[in-house]
Amino acid sequence: MFVHGIGGVRDAERERRDWLTALAAGARAAGHADVVSGLTQGWLAETRFADYSDLFTDDQAQGDASDALDEAQDAAFMTALVEALVDEVEQQAAERGDRRTLVVAADARAQLPGGGAGDGTDDEQGAGELFRVLGGVLTTLLQAPGLRGCAQWASGVPLLGDLSQVGRYLRRRERDGGGRTLDARIRERVLRGTDPGRPLIVVSHSLGTVVAFEALRGYGGRVPLLMTLGSPLATGAAVLQRLVPQPPRTPDRVERWLNFWDRDDIVVGRPRVERWMLPAASGVLPVTEQVDSDGLWVHTATKYLRHAAVAGPLVEALKA
Incomplete structure (x- = not known):
């Protein structure tokens, strides 16, 4: 099962094929050329793309990305999330001795409400103004040498709009006519059609890693492999401390958890998820590995x- 992340409305069938095609390329690079035809043809029917993107644009959804900042709680969340991203870029640059990125991060930090030293809110700023300020912070951050590869966002404003979906999921509101919150409807959509009697391999990306993590906490079937790509799960108070349950722990049905991150992926904060997660009853913890992508669009699942490092163990789990 594939679980997508932030972004616009998806074409589930097209994206399922795109993800499988990318996986086939990775499998070939990992020395599994024998399964390439199966990935693009035979296994297609066995693979589900769990699409919940329309739930962010339905009648319960807000009409504009800046509307997600209408309340103080939402404003505080988005400010904390952006500040956490600045922190992570700055920390990674310091570890690499990357002075150019440190200068960019310092410039971005200076633009944060309160100069990055407050509680994440500013009573004098309305939602629209705060959205503009935070968008400017991200626009500056995207000028860091590695992050210029995040070409899927022309500036920080569309990136902030996509990131606001993380806040909307985690605030656990936006009830439908039956009283179900947005996050509950998303998890229900993801698990719809799964058969607990069959092993389930989950490949999740971005916000989808948060969704999959929470959806699997009550899942009754075997999960031989959970794979998280470009995950914001461990992003401090903004995400980590809002997860359910608390304190966060590996879902008990997960038998192996592999977490991958690219250092130029701006959405990833605190990439080493295992440092912030308790083990499952069986002792399973995430195992994190860094990958380095060339070119543009580094935050995409494909x-x-x-x-090869991602596709290899995934194909081995499929073969098992």
Whole structure:
């Protein structure tokens, strides 16, 4: 099962094929050329793309990305999330001795509400103004040498709009006519059609890693492999401390958890998820590995799946 992340409305059938095609390329690079035809043809029917993207644009959804900042709680969340991304870029640059990125991160930090030293809110700023300020922070951050590859976002404003979906999921509101919150409807959509009597391999990306993590906490079937790509799961108070359950722990049905991140992926904060997660009852913890992508669009799931390091263990789990 594939679980997508932030972004616009999806064409589930097209994306399912795109993810499988990328996985086939990664499998070939990993020395599994024997399964390439199966990935693009035979296994297609066995693979489900769990699409919940329309739930962010239905009648319960807000009409504009900046509307997600209408309340103080949402404003505080988005400010904390953006500040956490600045922190992570700055920390990674310091570890690499990357002075150019440190200068960019310092410039971005200076633009944060309160100069990055407050509680994440500013009572004098309305939602629209705060959205503009945070978009400017991200626009500056995207000028860092590695992050210029995040070409899927022309500036920080569309990136902030996509990131606001993380906040909307985690605030656990936006109830439908039956009283179900947005996050509950998303998890229900993801698990719809799964058969607990059959092993389930989950490949999740971006916000989808948060969704999959929470959806699997009550899942009754075997999960031989959970794979998280470009995950914001461990992003401090903005995400980590809002997960359910608390303190966060590996879902008990997960038998193996592989987490991959690209250092130029701006959405990933605190990439080493295992440092912030308790083990499952069986002792399973995430195992994190870094991959380095060339060119543009580093935050896409297909970019990750084309890596031999990602595709190899996934194909081995499918063969098992």
